[in-house]
Amino acid sequence: MKNTMIGILGGGQLGRMLALAGYPLGLRFRFFDPSADAPVRYLAEQVVAPYDDHLALDQFGQGLTVVTYEFENVPVTTARVLERRVPVFPPPQALEVAQDRLQEKRFFASLNIPTAPFAPVDDRESLEAAMVRIGLPAVLKTRRLGYDGKGQVILHTHADVDPAWHALGGQPLILEKFIAFARELSVLAVRGQDGSIACYPLVENVHRNGILHRSIAPAPGLASETQTLAETYARRVLEALDYVGVLAIELFEIDETNTRATGARLLANEMAPRVHNSGHWTIEGAVTSQFENHVRAIVGLPTGVTLARGYAAMVNLIGSLPDITMLLALPDTHVHLYDKAPRPGRKLGHVTICAGDATQLADRLAVVERYVLAEAR
Amino acid sequence: MKNTMIGILGGGQLGRMLALAGYPLGLRFRFFDPSADAPVRYLAEQVVAPYDDHLALDQFGQGLTVVTYEFENVPVTTARVLERRVPVFPPPQALEVAQDRLQEKRFFASLNIPTAPFAPVDDRESLEAAMVRIGLPAVLKTRRLGYDGKGQVILHTHADVDPAWHALGGQPLILEKFIAFARELSVLAVRGQDGSIACYPLVENVHRNGILHRSIAPAPGLASETQTLAETYARRVLEALDYVGVLAIELFEIDETNTRATGARLLANEMAPRVHNSGHWTIEGAVTSQFENHVRAIVGLPTGVTLARGYAAMVNLIGSLPDITMLLALPDTHVHLYDKAPRPGRKLGHVTICAGDATQLADRLAVVERYVLAEAR
Numbered sequence: 001m002k003n004t005m006i007g008i009l010g011g012g013q014l015g016r017m018l019a020l021a022g023y024p025l026g027l028r029f030r031f032f033d034p035s036a037d038a039p040v041r042y043l044a045e046q047v048v049a050p051y052d053d054h055l056a057l058d059q060f061g062q063g064l065t066v067v068t069y070e071f072e073n074v075p076v077t078t079a080r081v082l083e084r085r086v087p088v089f090p091p092p093q094a095l096e097v098a099q100d101r102l103q104e105k106r107f108f109a110s111l112n113i114p115t116a117p118f119a120p121v122d123d124r125e126s127l128e129a130a131m132v133r134i135g136l137p138a139v140l141k142t143r144r145l146g147y148d149g150k151g152q153v154i155l156h157t158h159a160d161v162d163p164a165w166h167a168l169g170g171q172p173l174i175l176e177k178f179i180a181f182a183r184e185l186s187v188l189a190v191r192g193q194d195g196s197i198a199c200y201p202l203v204e205n206v207h208r209n210g211i212l213h214r215s216i217a218p219a220p221g222l223a224s225e226t227q228t229l230a231e232t233y234a235r236r237v238l239e240a241l242d243y244v245g246v247l248a249i250e251l252f253e254i255d256e257t258n259t260r261a262t263g264a265r266l267l268a269n270e271m272a273p274r275v276h277n278s279g280h281w282t283i284e285g286a287v288t289s290q291f292e293n294h295v296r297a298i299v300g301l302p303t304g305v306t307l308a309r310g311y312a313a314m315v316n317l318i319g320s321l322p323d324i325t326m327l328l329a330l331p332d333t334h335v336h337l338y339d340k341a342p343r344p345g346r347k348l349g350h351v352t353i354c355a356g357d358a359t360q361l362a363d364r365l366a367v368v369e370r371y372v373l374a375e376a377r
Numbered sequence: 378m379k380n381t382m383i384g385i386l387g388g389g390q391l392g393r394m395l396a397l398a399g400y401p402l403g404l405r406f407r408f409f410d411p412s413a414d415a416p417v418r419y420l421a422e423q424v425v426a427p428y429d430d431h432l433a434l435d436q437f438g439q440g441l442t443v444v445t446y447e448f449e450n451v452p453v454t455t456a457r458v459l460e461r462r463v464p465v466f467p468p469p470q471a472l473e474v475a476q477d478r479l480q481e482k483r484f485f486a487s488l489n490i491p492t493a494p495f496a497p498v499d500d501r502e503s504l505e506a507a508m509v510r511i512g513l514p515a516v517l518k519t520r521r522l523g524y525d526g527k528g529q530v531i532l533h534t535h536a537d538v539d540p541a542w543h544a545l546g547g548q549p550l551i552l553e554k555f556i557a558f559a560r561e562l563s564v565l566a567v568r569g570q571d572g573s574i575a576c577y578p579l580v581e582n583v584h585r586n587g588i589l590h591r592s593i594a595p596a597p598g599l600a601s602e603t604q605t606l607a608e609t610y611a612r613r614v615l616e617a618l619d620y621v622g623v624l625a626i627e628l629f630e631i632d633e634t635n636t637r638a639t640g641a642r643l644l645a646n647e648m649a650p651r652v653h654n655s656g657h658w659t660i661e662g663a664v665t666s667q668f669e670n671h672v673r674a675i676v677g678l679p680t681g682v683t684l685a686r687g688y689a690a691m692v693n694l695i696g697s698l699p700d701i702t703m704l705l706a707l708p709d710t711h712v713h714l715y716d717k718a719p720r721p722g723r724k725l726g727h728v729t730i731c732a733g734d735a736t737q738l739a740d741r742l743a744v745v746e747r748y749v750l751a752e753a754r
Contacts, residue, residue: 019420020397025701026714026726028419042405043396043420287709287731302706309686324402329679332664337403349403354664 004299005030007064007086009078010071011038011046013338013347014275014291017283018070019044021291027299032060039338051078061085066298068245072098072272073145089193089244089298094273097241101143101174104270111236114264116252121173124165130175131155137178140164142171150210154178179267181252185219185226186278189234190246190293190303197238198293198306199231200286203278205250211345214369215278215314217285220358226253229266237271246294248276277316277347284334284352285312310354311361315372317349322375327351330367381676382407384441384463386455387448388415388423390715390724391652391668394660395447396421398668404676409437416715428455438462443675445622449475449649450522466570466621466675471650474618478520478551481647488613491641493629498550501542507552508532514555517541519548527587531555556644558629562596562603563655566611567623567670567680574615575670575683576608577663580655582627588722591746592655592691594662597735603630606643614648623671625653654693654724661711661729662689687731688738692749694726699752704728707744 004027008015011033019029019040029044036048049056051074060082061067067088069079072095079092097107105118119130121140131138136158142151153164155178184207188200201218234249250269259265279290288296288304296303320342324335330353337349353368355361381404385392388410396406396417406421413425426433428451437459438444444465446456449472456469474484482495496507498517508515513535519528530541532555561584565577578595611626627646636642656667665673665681673680697719701712707730714726728745732738 016400020400023393023397023420023716024711024713026716028716042422043400045419296705301702304705305708325678328673328681331682334401336401339400339403339405 004028004065005063006295006299007032007060007067007082008040009033009051009067009069009074009082011035011040012070013039013336013340013349014070016040016043016338017280017289017291017336018068018275018295021283021289022295025292025295025299025301027295030060030064032057037341039340042339051075054081057081068274068294068298069095070274072274090247090273091241091243094241094243094247098271098273099144100172101141101270102172103143105174105176107237107240108268111233111240113233113236113268114262114266115176115268116179117177119175121175124169127161127165127173127175131161134175134177139176139178140168141174141176142168143174144172179252179254179262180258181267182255182258183219183253184269185222185230185251185253185266186215186248186276187230187234187251188246188248188276188279188282188290188306189231189238190290190297190306191238191243192297192303193244193300194302195239196303197235198303199227199234200279200282200290200306201308202227202230202251203281205278209345211318211347212277212316213318214316214365215281216361216365217281217312217314218308226265233266233268241273243273245273245297246275246279246290248272248274248278250278277350278314280336280350281312281314281352282306283336284332284354285309310356311358312355313353313361313365313368315351315353315365315368316347317351317372318347319344320375321348322372326371327368330364333364333368381405381442382440383672383676384409384437384444384459385417386410386428386444386446386451386459388412388417389447390416390713390717390726391447393417393420393715394657394666394668394713395445395652395672398660398666399672402669402672402676402678404672407437407441409434414718416717419716428452431458434458445651445671445675446472447651449651467624467650468618468620471618471620471624475648475650476521477549478518478647479549480520482551482553484614484617485645488610488617490610490613490645491639491643492553492645493556494554496552498552501546504538504542504550504552508538511552511554516553516555517545518551518553519545520551521549556629556631556639557635558644559632559635560596560630561646562599562607562628562630562643563592563625563653564607564611564628565623565625565653565656565659565667565683566608566615567667567674567683568615568620569674569680570621570677571679572616573680574612575680576604576611577656577659577667577683578685579604579607579628580658582655586722588695588724589654589693590695591693591742592658593738593742594658594689594691595685603642610643610645618650620650622650622674623652623656623667625649625651625655627655654727655691657713657727658689658691658729659683660713661709661731662686687733688735689732690730690738690742690745692728692730692742692745693724694728694749695724696721697752698725699749703748704745707741710741710745 011031204219388408581596709731
């Protein structure tokens with residue numbers, strides 16, 4: 001891997017953890033981020049410029065072996081410009097699909113991956129038509145730039161329609177049926193340049209205020225057929241896009257009663273063409289971390305084993321940081337800070353708890369959650 | 378850990394792995410190394426200057442929270458100069474003791490830690506006197522700057538004395554009885570600022586051409602009393618020096634027959650007041666790595682659990698690098714490269730193999746060793 005230099009679009013915590021996973025393989029890193037204050041600023045080269053600065057992109061691209069991204073709202077044009085001179089993985093088409101909820105849902109549908117019923121909403125009339133087709137409750141979402149629960153409103157009754165339209169109207173939208181799902185799961189998969197695919201054990205995710213709060217891996221009490229089904233879906237997406245790198249798909253697990261109604265056990269909600277917050281547990285909890293596997297894949301190295309080492313949970317540190325002394329004093333508890341300034345709703349770090357069995361994990365997780373949530377107040 | 382900046386004397390692979398372990402804790406790093414080509418050059422700030430450049434040391438010290446070292450031949454004066462303005466851990470006295478084999482052996486003796494019989498050698502007469510006292514075979518060593526088997530000659534018979542004197546005479550030396558030890562072990566221990574001490578499971582080390590080739594952790598077939606004894610010795614050293622950080626002690630394990638003769642089961646050979654090559658397995662193989670525990674200790678955080686996660690082995694990559702593709706394709710095998718130019722006898726990286734039991738470990742290790750040694754030819 002002599003003199004292999006990876007260019008990463010985005011210099012946030014995901015980029016930071018990619019570099020920390022890649023340095024041991026002798027890889028070098030250069031980041032592109034509009035902010036001089038990015039979390040990677042101390043640990044690698046950085047080009048600070050807006051994503052549409054072609055001169056800066058040109059400078060960034062010089063001498064790179066491969067380009068990747070850690071942020072799925074990187075403009076597709078930026079990736080395409082770079083692709084003219086250096087391979088970009090995952091393929092920019094994955095960005096394109098993931099950036100538009102309508103395209104994304106149509107893409108899932110085209111691969112026979114079930115989703116909640118959905119319809120495009122371009123104006124008030126198409127919203128009415130969509131509601132007739134889908135029924136209420138439903139979720140009205142912006143097609144682009146939504147994340148962490150932003151850009152979406154639940155329509156419980158018709159009384160919610162006017163305020164929702166007031167908040168979101170005037171931009172391309174999508175209406176999705178509100179699904180009474182049992183829980184959110186995610187599947188992380190990695191595809192190498194040789195086309196080999198490996199999936200991590202499914203993760204159970206819990207959100208608070210629209211932001212991922214906690215993941216447990218492997219997802220407790222998961223039926224093995226559910227794992228297999230999710231892997232089948234991930235495989236279809238990866239192959240359709242001729243994907244290289246790590247991909248995450250968020251899934252809704254439907255309970256038995258609703259499965260009979262919808263005919264599906266899992267519904268695809270959205271995909272992220274990058275390493276994912278719900279895969280942070282893999283740093284300590286899996287044989288090979290999602291970060292290492294992503295860099296291995298994009299530079300053409302074999303991907304590593306994706307098995308869990310035991311039982312793991314991840315809790316995000318959001319908005320403000322607790323004193324980490326107490327956390328580090330707990331057994332097999334690992335703290336990751338991103339070197340970011342505190343701000344409400346901002347992901348500042350995460351804690352991974354490992355354990356030898358599910359009960360031990362639950363006990364340790366309870367201690368960490370109580371502490372983290374008390375401190376965050 | 379906001380704005381905590383750690384200064385590290387030495388920018389080699391140990392410094393590199395310290396930084397990679399410390400970034401997740403939100404820590405920042407600045408290195409001091411005479412070479413602009415140091416392995417840390419891409420991943421942190423670096424002051425490039427000789428260790429006696431006081432102006433550069435002054436610049437280096439600015440704004441640091443704490444200073445540590447990753448190289449035990451850093452001049453003690455350098456550490457003392459920095460100590461005037463910023464805490465230095467481990468204490469410079471540990472450097473002083475470790476840099477001189479005679480002081481080191483006397484220090485062990487003062488703590489009732491058994492060593493091979495030894496005597497100072499300052500001239501030809503004291504060599505003769507030492508041989509009379511200790512007998513042959515014995516090892517003649519330079520007191521200072523010996524590492525990786527350099528600066529030592531074995532005296533099997535009197536015929537070896539003249540050539541040995543020719544090679545090493547004219548500098549302070551030490552003569553040590555040649556010990557027919559069963560194997561070399563090492564104990565790694567960490568002491569926090571609160572005085573708490575934790576030890577890793579003992580490691581079995583095998584050298585080739587005087588350089589560490591391979592470590593297995595935990596050391597196979599180790600008697601629990603041997604672990605306890607080594608921990609007792611480590612504790613004495615740590616407490617005598619009011620030590621903070623990770624310390625390694627190399628030990629000779631003596632078989633039963635020789636134990637009856639020497640009266641000791643373990644002899645201390647030397648200590649390293651820093652993270653150590655025989656502790657690299659802890660990155661994947663222990664709950665908390667030696668690197669993370671060292672940075673936790675020196676910044677005053679609680680140290681983490683030092684238990685092994687399973688069975689691990691480490692093989693050094695020396696002189697030239699094999700193609701790592703084959704290594705990465707093996708299960709639970711982890712490659713660490715230091716971004717150094719190849720050179721005979723130079724440590725360029727290491728491979729850690731993890732396994733669920735000792736047999737699986739031995740099988741995987743055999744594959745890795747065969748490959749690494751074949752490629753190194």
